[in-house]
Every structure is written in structure tokens, then in C-alpha cells.
Amino acid sequence: MLMTKTTQPIQGKHLFLTLFSLPLLWGGILGLPSTAKDVNIDVGIIQRFGETKAEKLSISATSGDSLTVKFQDSQGEIQTLTTTKLTLNIVQESLPQSLLKEYIVLSDHATFETAEDSANQWKDKGIKAEVTQPGRWQVWAKRDVYETPLLRRLLLKNLQEKGYNDAYLESAILNSKSQANFTIAGKQYQSDYLEIIPGKNPIQVSHSQQKTRRYGGSLKLQPNSYGTYTLVNDVPLETYLRGVVPHEIGPNAPKNAAKAQTIIARTYALRNLRRFKADNYELCASTHCQVYYGLSGTSPKADRAIAATKGLVLTHNNELVDALYSSTTGGVTASFSDAWNGEERPYLTAVIDSPKNVWDLSQTSLADEETFRNFIRLRQGFNESGRRVFRWNKQATLVTLTRDLKKYLERRKHPLADIKTIRSMKVTERSDSGRILTMIVQTDQGTITLQKNEVRSAFGPPISTLFYLDPIYNSQKVLTGYAFVGGGFGHGVGLSQFGSYNLANLGWSPEKILAFYYPGTKIIPLDNSIVFWREEE
Numbered sequence: 001m002l003m004t005k006t007t008q009p010i011q012g013k014h015l016f017l018t019l020f021s022l023p024l025l026w027g028g029i030l031g032l033p034s035t036a037k038d039v040n041i042d043v044g045i046i047q048r049f050g051e052t053k054a055e056k057l058s059i060s061a062t063s064g065d066s067l068t069v070k071f072q073d074s075q076g077e078i079q080t081l082t083t084t085k086l087t088l089n090i091v092q093e094s095l096p097q098s099l100l101k102e103y104i105v106l107s108d109h110a111t112f113e114t115a116e117d118s119a120n121q122w123k124d125k126g127i128k129a130e131v132t133q134p135g136r137w138q139v140w141a142k143r144d145v146y147e148t149p150l151l152r153r154l155l156l157k158n159l160q161e162k163g164y165n166d167a168y169l170e171s172a173i174l175n176s177k178s179q180a181n182f183t184i185a186g187k188q189y190q191s192d193y194l195e196i197i198p199g200k201n202p203i204q205v206s207h208s209q210q211k212t213r214r215y216g217g218s219l220k221l222q223p224n225s226y227g228t229y230t231l232v233n234d235v236p237l238e239t240y241l242r243g244v245v246p247h248e249i250g251p252n253a254p255k256n257a258a259k260a261q262t263i264i265a266r267t268y269a270l271r272n273l274r275r276f277k278a279d280n281y282e283l284c285a286s287t288h289c290q291v292y293y294g295l296s297g298t299s300p301k302a303d304r305a306i307a308a309t310k311g312l313v314l315t316h317n318n319e320l321v322d323a324l325y326s327s328t329t330g331g332v333t334a335s336f337s338d339a340w341n342g343e344e345r346p347y348l349t350a351v352i353d354s355p356k357n358v359w360d361l362s363q364t365s366l367a368d369e370e371t372f373r374n375f376i377r378l379r380q381g382f383n384e385s386g387r388r389v390f391r392w393n394k395q396a397t398l399v400t401l402t403r404d405l406k407k408y409l410e411r412r413k414h415p416l417a418d419i420k421t422i423r424s425m426k427v428t429e430r431s432d433s434g435r436i437l438t439m440i441v442q443t444d445q446g447t448i449t450l451q452k453n454e455v456r457s458a459f460g461p462p463i464s465t466l467f468y469l470d471p472i473y474n475s476q477k478v479l480t481g482y483a484f485v486g487g488g489f490g491h492g493v494g495l496s497q498f499g500s501y502n503l504a505n506l507g508w509s510p511e512k513i514l515a516f517y518y519p520g521t522k523i524i525p526l527d528n529s530i531v532f533w534r535e536e537e
Contacts, residue, residue, distance in 0.1 A: 038311075041240060041269060042281040043233045043292055045215065046207055047133075050090030050178045050228040057088040057231065058206040059219065065201040069184065071191035083184045086196070088221065090229065093179040101227070102171035104141035104152055106164075108412050110457040112137050112275055112288070117342035127155070132278045133288070134226045136411060136457075140278075141167075143225075168413060178227055194221040202295050205231070215294035216242075224279040232281045233294065240292065241265055241306045246299035247291045249497055254504035257497075258305035260513040261325075263523060264495055265290055267313040268323040270526070271533055311526045314514055316347050319531040321521055325495035328389050329353045330466040330488025331375070331382045332366065333517065338435040339453055339465070339491040347518045350433035353499045354382045355506060366434030369427065373468055375434060376487055383499035389489040390498075394461035395472065397481040398422050401459060405441065405448070408458040419443040425469055425482060435492065436465040453491065464488040494518060 049055060061067045061084045069081045106122055106129055109115040115137035122129040128142035146152045152169060159167045182189050195218065196203060202214040217235030224230045241262060249261035268290060273282040275289065285292040314321045322336070322345050336348040352359050358381040366372045376391065384390040396404075402422045409417035421444050429438040439455050441448045456462050467486025474480050495517040503513050511523055524530070 039237045039270065040217070040234055041237055041273065041283060042220075043235060043240065043283045043285055044230045044276060044279070044281045045205070045213075045233045045285045045292070045294070046231040047284055047286075048224065048226060048228040049088075049207075049221070049231055050180075053090075054208060055090065056208045058085065059088070059196055060085040060204045060206075061198060062201040062204055062214065065199045067199070067203065068197040069182075070195040070197070071182075071189065072193055073189075073191065081184055086182050086184045088180060088182045088194075090178050091181055092176045094176050095174065099174040099177070100149065100171070101174050102149070102152065102169060103143055104146065104156055104167055104169055106139040106141055106159075106167050109137045109139075110453045111340055112272075113336075113340035113342055114453070115139055117340065120342075127159075130278045131275070132225055133276070133284075174227075178229070180221055180229055182221075192223050195219070196221075205294075211296070213294045213296040222280060230279060230281060233285075237266065237269060238306060238310060239295075240269065242298045242303060243292045243294045243296070244269075244290050245306060246297060246302040247293055249302070249500075251297075251299035251301060253301070253497075254501055255301070255305065256508060256510050256513060257500040257504035258302055259309050259510040260495065260500050260504075261497065262302070262305045262309045263312050263314055263510060263514065264323045264325055266309075266311075266526075267315075267320050268325075270313065271320040271323060274533065274535070309510070312523050313526050313530065314518060314521050315524055315530060316345075316518075316521050318529060320533065321345070321347055321518055322494075323518075324348065324491065324493040325497060325517075326488070326490030326492050327496070328384050328387055328464075328487075328489040328498050329492045329496040330390060330464060330486065331378065331384065332359075332361070332433050332466070332492070333494065333496065334433045334435050334466075334492040335431065336493060338431040338433050338437070339493050341452075347521050348493055349519065350431070351517065351519070352382075353384060353496050355503065356381050358382065361432060365432040367430045367432050369430070369468065372430060372434045376466075376468065376485060383502040384488075384496060387498050389463060389487075391487045392463065393483055393485045394463075395481060395483045396459070396461045398479065401425075401461075401482065402443075404459045405443075409448070414448075416443065416445045416448055419445045424479070427469060433492070434466055436467070459484075462486065464490060464492060466492060 067083055069083060069086060071079055073079050107118045115131045119129040119131050119139045128145040129139050130142045132138050132140050141155055146155055156169055179190055180192060197218045202216050203219055204212060204214050206212040215233050216239040217233055220232040221229055222232060244265050245262050249258055269283060276282055283289045314323060331353050333351045333353055335350050336345045350361055352361060364371060366375055379385060379391060406419055423442040425441050427436050428440050431437055436455050437452060439450045450458050455465055461484040464486060466488045467484045470483040470485060471479055472481040472483060500513050
């Protein structure tokens, strides 16, 4: 596999160089002036606008400011208007003739990381692929390569002849299309592309399905791959962090935990700019990326952490780390492959989440079922001890679990989606960190194998894959449900946010906290020599 250094991965991305003095951090002096980049990034703040008929957007200038609105009219000319407010909605417009919309779904996944690995595997087989997110993450045969019905059918036939039976053709005849309408001063306009630029202050966005929020930078409304639109915030990275850090780590996090989170959030954003390449933006504003609320709910403590760590990123061998993190590990972090498919990251390994020697993973793996159960019974001495989701027990009936599984299978177009009942469930393989690698579910229609994070997608009760199952029987000794007994919240890879609270309160520096959760890594100022990520050429 050929690897390329990608420091400017999205065509048209502008990097702005600024000079600033870097702060003094524990363990080394980083106080000399250094050149670093403040990158503008494109964040999809409303990803599929127009999915429901009632959706509306109101975009307004803050007091004393105005908005410049640029759009392309029906003649293809760029028009510019000045206003203080505009409203947007989506209408269905009849097409002069029916339109065929179709694509081949090669695979379907719970996470981007596993979807990207699947896309790379298809590329290795000679199939051009792209990662999309119509709901779950999917890998599609690249639409601009397989652009005719004949090419798509020939590809699908070829795949089926070679035994790749999970791929399928998604096909629909459209008689109408979504069309963006916007209204300024009582006059209606139509355009597929719309740019909204403030004079000097943040833009205020009111969406019918969420709170009113303010955003720095500018906004763009653009079509996506799913027949709807995406509202994109083009925003400087350091401004973006003001809308991430207080919502991810909490506005009252200890100072050094906030600094560690800021370095990780900055690194994560730059490492993941390729996520929405298929839709011509870079990051989302939800937990599929990082929670981002613009300039609403900013925190002085978080702002100080952002200023103190300006331009600092976490690297391994001069490449940005895959800066994954979660709320609560449950006492042990996971390696990358415990949660996703793909190449291991040497700095994402299983680490007991404690400043004390409460368990030695090198001597006692958690892959054994009984050993794992003994570990989950431990409650004291961990960084997260006492946190609400450090340990949990969630019970569900077979009826509820069957309903969950059926919905999951229907979303994936699984051949066993017509199940009537689950007969039994069993964890058959765990990683050294105790995460579930494989679970077998026996149903009335046959056996279903779930792997890694798909377990969480298939069932409502588990909030991590760090759990064991206990069957629940009625008085006649008939199986009626299961108890999910486990720990942690999220995938458990990399930094534990609540774990960092404890370490910061113990006096650990941001450098020491990050070295604990990402062994072998280095904090350095962002510059042109750093590899953002490595991709197949």
C-alpha cells in the first residue's frame, strides 16, 4: 500500500499562518515563539436539513451587524444581498421527467473507523469506494466511477459471482427533488448553494429541532448525497474549539484536564478532516465526531485552556495521533482493534485506568470470562471510581431485546431481519482489555454473529462493550431476559475524560495525563512537517 503525507487533504482548504508564544508545560520548555497554523475547517452543524417537511432555519445577524448572502440564481449568475435575517425551508419540486437515483452499498457499519477500513479493503480488491453516512456509516461503490446503471449492475454481478453477497443495489425512481428556499424581507429565492457571511460578529442560527446557537466564521448551505442539504460552518480551528472543549470535558473540569482535552480535541479535528469527503465538508457537530455547539455555552475555563495550548497537537513519529477518547473506560482502556477494524495504533493500547497498581494486565488478561467478571466486581482504586457509569447493571426482557435486534437487522438489510424471538445470547470472544469481540445470538431464524461495537448498535442496554451477560429466568426456569453487567460509557479507547479529572486533581500535568493514555506520544506545535493522516494513494 502506497502512503502519502496528507497535510492539506481537502482541496481548497486555506491554512492561515500566525505567530504566537507557546506556553510553559510540565516536563519541558515550549515557551519560544513558533509558527503554527490556524486552519479553517468545515463543520456540518445541521447535516440532513430537509429530512422532515416541518424543518425550518432562521439565520440572523447579532445586534448591530449585517449578513452578506451570496447565491447562484436560476441563470447561473452569482447574486449578493445584504440583510439582517433570512429564513430557509425545503420544498419538494416536481421534476420535468423521472430521475433514477441509485448506488451500490458495499458494506454497512456502526463507526467511521471500521467503514474506512472496509473502504480500503475494497480498494485493495480494485473496487473504487467512498465512505458515506446516510444514517449509519456505509461504504458505497464510488458514484463518479460506477456512474451508469450498466456499470453498477456489472459490478454487482461480478461481486456476487465472487461470493460478496452482502453488497446490494439501492435504487429509486424520483419524481421530485428537494429544493432549498430562502426568504429575505418577504421575498422568496431558490438556490442549491448559499453562502452567509457576517460583518464582524457571530451568526445566530435557530433550527426547528434544536436550540438557538451562535457561530463564528461563515455558513454555507449545500446539497449532500442523500437528497437533503447540509448547513456547514466554515470556522477557524481555535474558534471551533471554544464550542467543543466545554461541552466535551465539562465547563468545570480541572485546569489540566481541560488542557489535555483541548490538545486532544485539536488533534482529533485535524486528523479527521476526511470523514465527510463524500459530502464536501469535513466534520460533524455530534458524537460521531466531537460535540460542537458554536459560541453558545463557552466557558472562561475552557477558553483559558485553549489559549494556553494554542497550536499544540499530540503526535507519534511526527504524525497526528488518532486522538480517540471517551467519557468513562470502566477501569481499563481499549486498544484500537478492540473497538474497530483496521491497523493497530501503537499508542492506543490497553491500560489499567488507575494511578495505582490495582491490576496487572501483562500477567492477567481480561480475555477469560471468569477473570473478566472478577475485574468488573472491583470498584475502588480506579480513576473513575464513584462515577455513575463506572459500573452498571441494565436488564431487558427477551421481547425488548428481540425488538432492538430486529430494528438493527432491518437497518442493515440483513437476511434474518424477520426474526420473531431471541433464544439465547453468549459472549464467545473477548480482548485482553475485556471488550467483547464476538457475541453469538441464537434466534428462531438462525444464528447472528455480532462483533465489537455492533453489539452496542444491536441492543439498547449496553453503553459500552465492557460487560458480561447473566440470564434471567422466571419461576418456571424459563429464560425471560438478560442482565448486562459492565462498566464504562463509550468505546473506551484513549483518554478517559472522567479519568483525566482524577489525574488532574492529583496534580498531573497535561503532558503526563496524555502520556498515560497515549504511551509513546509527543506534544508539539502544529507545523507544515506534521503528517495529518496516511491514506492509500
